[in-house]
Amino acid sequence: MASKVKLSKEADQKAVEIIAFHGYSSLEELVEDLIGKEYEKIKSGDNKEELANKLSGLGYIS
């Protein structure tokens, strides 16, 4: 897979704001972090248990 990605001007501006907001040191760090999070989401079913606990806490499921 190519490691160079061309961003639109709009996406680039958003990336600059996200970097400033969260304190990333570079665009590479931001992209790597986001990929890691997305990968974790796909591979992990843990959040389903957490959601079940939340709905159970609200009472809507037993």
Next chain:
Amino acid sequence: MKRREFIKSGTALAAAAPFMNFGAGSPLGKKMLILGLDGMDPGIVNRLMARGELPNMQRLGQRGVFTMMRSTIPPQSPVAWGSFISGADPGVFGIFDFLHRDPATYFPMFSQSETLPSRMMVNLGNYRIPLKPGKVVLKREGPAFWDSLEERGIPATIFKVPTNYPPSASKQRTLAGMGTPDIQGTYGIYTLYTSDESEAQSERSPNNIYYAYIDENNVMEGQIEGPKNDLVKDGGPIVAPFKVYVDNRHKTARIDIQGKEVLIAEKEYSDWVEIDFSLIAGLASITGMVKFYLMEMGERFRLYVSPTHISPRRPAVPISTPAGYSRELADKVGLFHTIGLPADTKALSQGTFSMENYIAQSLSVFEESRRLFDYELQRFQEQEQGLLFFYFSSLDQGQHMFWALNDREHPFYHPEESRRFGYITDEMYRKFDRILGKALQGVGADTAVLAMSDHGFAPFRREVNINNWLAREGFLKLDSRDPGASIFDTADWGASRAYALGLNGLYLNLAGREREGSVAAGEKRRLLETLKGRLEALVDPKSGEQVVSCAYISEDHFSKDFISRAPDIILGFNRGFRISDDSALGTLGGDLISDNMGWWSGDHCVDPRKVPASFISSFKIQKPVPDMQDIAPTILKYFGIAAPASMTGKALI
């Protein structure tokens, strides 16, 4: 009076009313009081009014209007109160269910807020120190009506309105309500110590059930689980140990915890007890608080410890604006529950509480809310202008749990429990009538008063697994037919056309949106209409009743702003039906439709036409049946402020 006749009478009442009767004068100097009574059902109000048991609501309605109000599609509290806050339909503020889903993964996610952990950590010995704290982000979009009041210098107090955790930035006094977690980030995990060995081994996940070992000196040792310590590498939950000195002769116990001594008698609750959970000894800690409930002594010892609430005196996460508001309340009124839905419905559902125990807790929550209301009402009376909104959760939580007590057709109906406790729902309504009476006396005739709910209530007798139905009808293809499998494990997405998640949501597996979408954009409308027709034709074989009275196609009902988060179809269940626990989380298996055999026996996650909200005001309105989204523009007009463009509701005055 039958429901249909009541609808007609409400319509006639409002239609016959002249236009608004607000007092003359400039918008400045005006005052408005709103009681948010979650779940107040207009049918029950009407029945009790007819018997003269709600004199204050009746008097208020005679001054202005008592009618039904349209709730949102779907009539879930986060959605309906979001509409109240935004003065708009859910498409504008972006919340459509307790659960949404991520189309990239199909996984469900919580709709109201998101926790973003700190990602800037440094390792220091055994500790991981965040350079920048994590964040909790409110996912309700757009402005709240109190922002417009703030711009005009009109003070507002917004007490525990749902769908406002964490509270949106404001200079107004706001306290977060439904959606506010406990100290562990859940919606309430309780702990039970029991000397009953079989009970101690029972599965009541995610709650903590421990065996109560009482030694020869009549001492029991226990612990309260706090938050996970993210500052320590591989850190588990922080615990606070305690000791209980049991005195069976006097039916009392003394609990020693962190240097405090708590004395309680059997069947009594303690006051709130603040507990510090140390993250780094002497440097960083988080404060929570619990109540102890000494349920039984003697032959069997049972001690309930409430979920650990965030302390309003030292909140670990933002729960109010300004930040000091929750502390002010704690200092003036005493510590109070901060979890959004404080009555422990799970404890009753799981058999930890008897109905008597649950009612005792429910009344304790009510009394605490009443004390807070008295404080805010007094403060409001001293103001020259402004708005007080005060939210009560007790009617909603009560009706969820009490419904079967008065429903002989409910599969969980217990004649004996009904004989003992069947009075409680009506009594709760009478209690709120007395609160309204006190408020009306206090505020005087020139203050506009509104008592309102977000939805009514319906029986929850039969539970429906819509994912089972989708699989049976060929809309959802599975690799496996294992009972209890989830769609995330077994769906053949390439061949699946639709799936269900949340309490009312049905999604198409849309190409270009879902990760493995199979429905082309050009097929979308026809498939939606096919599903609508087939869902509305579904009949319960047990009774012959229609199961889904209306399948709402979202694009026909919502503004476009955040419709991408919405289910493609909102399932409007008929009265008596609700989605099953399994289906809500994407699990298959079991029967398509089965009896609901639990105390959570009333619900409102149905067709909004079946559970209208209540509207009782001191002022007259121009619309026979108001809509939830009309309230915010009405408030603004009352104070002489034009509604912002984002509001899709219309002023009622």
